[in-house]
Amino acid sequence: MHDSKSNHTGPDDQKSAQPVDAGSTFVPVDPFEIVVFGGTGDLARRKLIPSLYHRFCDGQIPAASRIIGASRSKLSRSEYLLMIREAYESFNPDETLVDSQWNEFCNLVDYAPIDVTSDKGWDILGDKLDGAEKLIRVFYLAMPPALFSNICQGLKTAGLAHKTSRVVLEKPLGHDFKSADEINEAVGKVFSEKRIYRIDHFLGKETVQNLLVLRFGNVLLEPLWDKNSIEHIEITVAEDIGAGGRGSYYDKSGALRDMVQNHLLQLLCLTMMEAPGSTTADDLRLEKIKVLRALAPIDASNVKEQTVRGQYVKGKVKNEAVPDYLTDVEVEESDTETYIAIHAKVDNWRWAGVPIYIRTGKRMSARRSEIIVQFKPVPHSIFGPNIKVNPNKLVIRLQPDEAVNLWMEIKEPGAGGLRLKTLPLNLSYADNFTVRYPDAYERLLMDVVRGNLSLFMRRDEVEAAWVWCDGILNAWKEVNQSVSYYPSGSDGPSAADRMLEGQNDIWSGLE
Numbered sequence: 001m002h003d004s005k006s007n008h009t010g011p012d013d014q015k016s017a018q019p020v021d022a023g024s025t026f027v028p029v030d031p032f033e034i035v036v037f038g039g040t041g042d043l044a045r046r047k048l049i050p051s052l053y054h055r056f057c058d059g060q061i062p063a064a065s066r067i068i069g070a071s072r073s074k075l076s077r078s079e080y081l082l083m084i085r086e087a088y089e090s091f092n093p094d095e096t097l098v099d100s101q102w103n104e105f106c107n108l109v110d111y112a113p114i115d116v117t118s119d120k121g122w123d124i125l126g127d128k129l130d131g132a133e134k135l136i137r138v139f140y141l142a143m144p145p146a147l148f149s150n151i152c153q154g155l156k157t158a159g160l161a162h163k164t165s166r167v168v169l170e171k172p173l174g175h176d177f178k179s180a181d182e183i184n185e186a187v188g189k190v191f192s193e194k195r196i197y198r199i200d201h202f203l204g205k206e207t208v209q210n211l212l213v214l215r216f217g218n219v220l221l222e223p224l225w226d227k228n229s230i231e232h233i234e235i236t237v238a239e240d241i242g243a244g245g246r247g248s249y250y251d252k253s254g255a256l257r258d259m260v261q262n263h264l265l266q267l268l269c270l271t272m273m274e275a276p277g278s279t280t281a282d283d284l285r286l287e288k289i290k291v292l293r294a295l296a297p298i299d300a301s302n303v304k305e306q307t308v309r310g311q312y313v314k315g316k317v318k319n320e321a322v323p324d325y326l327t328d329v330e331v332e333e334s335d336t337e338t339y340i341a342i343h344a345k346v347d348n349w350r351w352a353g354v355p356i357y358i359r360t361g362k363r364m365s366a367r368r369s370e371i372i373v374q375f376k377p378v379p380h381s382i383f384g385p386n387i388k389v390n391p392n393k394l395v396i397r398l399q400p401d402e403a404v405n406l407w408m409e410i411k412e413p414g415a416g417g418l419r420l421k422t423l424p425l426n427l428s429y430a431d432n433f434t435v436r437y438p439d440a441y442e443r444l445l446m447d448v449v450r451g452n453l454s455l456f457m458r459r460d461e462v463e464a465a466w467v468w469c470d471g472i473l474n475a476w477k478e479v480n481q482s483v484s485y486y487p488s489g490s491d492g493p494s495a496a497d498r499m500l501e502g503q504n505d506i507w508s509g510l511e
């Protein structure tokens with residue numbers, strides 16, 4: 001799974017308490033050309049171009065490669081270079097650009113003004129691509145999905161999509177099953193399934209990939225990883241930022257489509273799937289889709305008990321006053337959810353009866369993504385009724401302060417009677433590694449060039465996720481389930497607490 005050389009530390013190394021330099025070794029990829037449609041957009045400026053720059057500086061991208069920003073704006077190449085430099089500097093304030101390195105990187109970069117809804121201008125793009133077709137060719141569609149079909153047809157008509165070229169589709173892939181199916185059909189007419197890279201950037205995060213290593217690189221967890229030992233699982237992706245700046249997209253989308261259909265369901269799959277035979281794309285995706293298909297449907301009969309929709313109102317985040325959602329997205333009224341909590345169930349032998357609580361929200365008290373596996377209590381306490389024995393808990397912190405903590409009971413030393421203390425076995429990334437944290441897009445972009453589909457979603461996987469989410473969306477409409485309000489800077493609406501009270505559970509705090 002790793003693109004750096006093995007960094008295995010044997011038992012002798014474990015004596016050292018010093019952080020290990022993770023020693024990334026960047027194996028250069030073959031020269032490639034990438035066309036970024038939406039090249040002046042937020043994603044390209046904030047993430048894609050900086051990621052390519054970082055990997056260029058790391059020596060992974062050969063100088064014969066080409067990066068072509070494409071968008072409707074009539075910019076010259078030098079204006080585009082200025083735009084991406086300004087963006088880099090404003091989004092990466094802690095990093096100092098080294099002029100010589102940046103200039104070398106810019107030698108790879110070009111710009112093609114093109115309106116993808118028109119049949120003109122494709123020749124300008126064609127002239128910038130390698131006529132000999134020797135370079136690996138990648139088309140990155142960082143644009144609204146409604147345009148994917150136009151772009152693919154444009155590429156086909158202009159003869160730019162050759163046999164080995166590949167296409168990257170940014171999320172959201174549609175807004176329901178039907179629209180996703182239509183997009184997949186349209187893209188499939190130009191690119192075969194093995195050339196389609198449906199991206200979910202959460203899969204590019206180091207700690208998300210670590211879920212596979214944690215579960216399948218250790219023998220300890222697997223025997224306990226089921227309904228017999230696990231009480232419930234909680235998956236949280238909390239953000240402290242609001243929806244401002246992308247209101248026109250967000251207000252039509254909401255948290256279920258923006259976060260659950262993709263990021264949270266991917267986390268759920270990696271946490272709950274059976275062991276795949278290997279890390280190949282086919283093996284991994286096969287196991288993930290089984291989980292998606294085993295998700296118990298949520299419909300009008302149970303949606304009120306199993307889901308909570310929320311929307312933030314004004315409040316304070318980290319002591320700073322912030323406005324309400326309506327002000328943020330500049331609309332007069334809206335019933336779009338910026339928070340969602342779901343009590344999900346996976347109906348199979350391994351997970352029957354285990355509640356899966358998932359929640360995500362904007363403008364919450366803290367930014368925190370984590371998976372908590374709550375184990376059952378010991379079957380019988382030998383310490384008598386007056387000593388509380390807390391059940392074990394595995395906390396996998398994905399971001400920030402990346403860590404894995406296994407909370408255990410331990411005897412507090414000293415006289416005065418037996419006292420138990422709950423303490424974590426703490427595997428903190430910061431304490432153990434000094435590697436630069438790559439942005440999730442870096443790894444994924446290089447995987448597209450290498451032709452590795454493991455961390456991308458197959459068509460049926462995306463569609464299975466939509467089927468489950470459509471059930472919830474339709475049920476909300478049917479029962480008229482509106483949002484509950486929560487103050488910015490809180491842990492979400494109280495209705496979400498009540499949902500868990502019904503199960504005798506509580507959400508973990510975020511602070």
Ligand code: BG6
Pocket residue numbers: 239258259
């Ligand atoms: C995106 C969502 O996919 O993920 C955003 O559209 C969200 O709404 C973002 O803020 C979160 O990603 P990260 O990497 O910042 O945790």
